[in-house]
Amino acid sequence: xxxxxxxxxxxxxxxxxxxxxxxxxxxxxxxxxxxxxxxxxxxxxxxxxxxxxxxxxxxxxxxxxxxxxxxxxxxxxxxxxxxxxxxxxxxxxxxxxxxxxxxxxxxxxxxxx
Amino acid sequence: xxxxxxxxxxxxxxxxxxxxxxxxxxxxxxxxxxxxxxxxxxxxxxxxxxxxxxxxxxxxxxxxxxxxxxxxxxxxxxxxxxxxxxxxxxxxxxxxxxxxxxxxxxxxxxxxx
Numbered sequence: 425x426x427x428x429x430x431x432x433x434x435x436x437x438x439x440x441x442x443x444x445x446x447x448x449x450x451x452x453x454x455x456x457x458x459x460x461x462x463x464x465x466x467x468x469x470x471x472x473x474x475x476x477x478x479x480x481x482x483x484x485x486x487x488x489x490x491x492x493x494x495x496x497x498x499x500x501x502x503x504x505x506x507x508x509x510x511x512x513x514x515x516x517x518x519x520x521x522x523x524x525x526x527x528x529x530x531x532x533x534x535x536x537x
Numbered sequence: 538x539x540x541x542x543x544x545x546x547x548x549x550x551x552x553x554x555x556x557x558x559x560x561x562x563x564x565x566x567x568x569x570x571x572x573x574x575x576x577x578x579x580x581x582x583x584x585x586x587x588x589x590x591x592x593x594x595x596x597x598x599x600x601x602x603x604x605x606x607x608x609x610x611x612x613x614x615x616x617x618x619x620x621x622x623x624x625x626x627x628x629x630x631x632x633x634x635x636x637x638x639x640x641x642x643x644x645x646x647x648x649x650x
Contacts (some may be wrong), residue, residue: 428580430580457637457638459638465642466642466643467626467628467638469637469638469639470639480637483637515580515581515625517581517638519590523568523569523630524586525571525583525586526571526583526628526638527583528573528580528582528583529580530579530580531579531580533578536587
C-alpha cells in the first residue's frame, strides 16, 4: 500500500479481555516497530522486527504483551488480559531497513473499560 | 540512557512569523535524527531525516539543523501558516541501541490566523 496501515483505528474492550492490533507496513520495508503513546506521555518503544532476525522485545512492558510478524510483512500486537493502564494509542512504523526514515501508521486507539 | 528534550512545550505565533523549535539529546552517538508532526488524533508524519554526518536538511518551508557534538537540533519553519498547527516531535536513532527511536515530548505549535 501507499503507507503504513493499522486496524482497527479504535478499539474499546473490557478489562480482562484479549485484543489484537494489526499493522500492515509499506511494501518492501524490512524493519517494523511498535510504539505506545499514552495520554500526556511520550512515545514508548515496544518491539522491533528486522527481516528474519529475532525481534527486539526489550520494550514490552509485561508478559501480557506479545507480537509476531508473519512472512516478513503484516504484524500483530496481542495484549492478553487487558488492564486499564493499557489504554493508549498504539502506533506502528516501518522503514526500508534499519536506521532509515521511519513511516508511521495512523495508530489504534485502545480503551480498556 | 538517551534522553531527548524539546523546548518549548507549547508555542503560539501569529501567521507569517518565522519560528524555531528546539531539540536536545544527551548522547551524541546517533545514527540520525528525525522530525515528525502529529495532528490531533492522528499518527506521525515524517518531515525531515538528518543523518549524523549531515548538518542540515531542507524541505519547502522547513529547515532542520543538527549539531551532533553539542547534542542539538533545530527545526526552522518559515512564513508559518495556520495549517502548520500541530505537535512537532524529534526522535534520535542511537548507535548501538535496540534500533529504536527515542522521542522527545514534543512542542505543540499553534499558528493564529
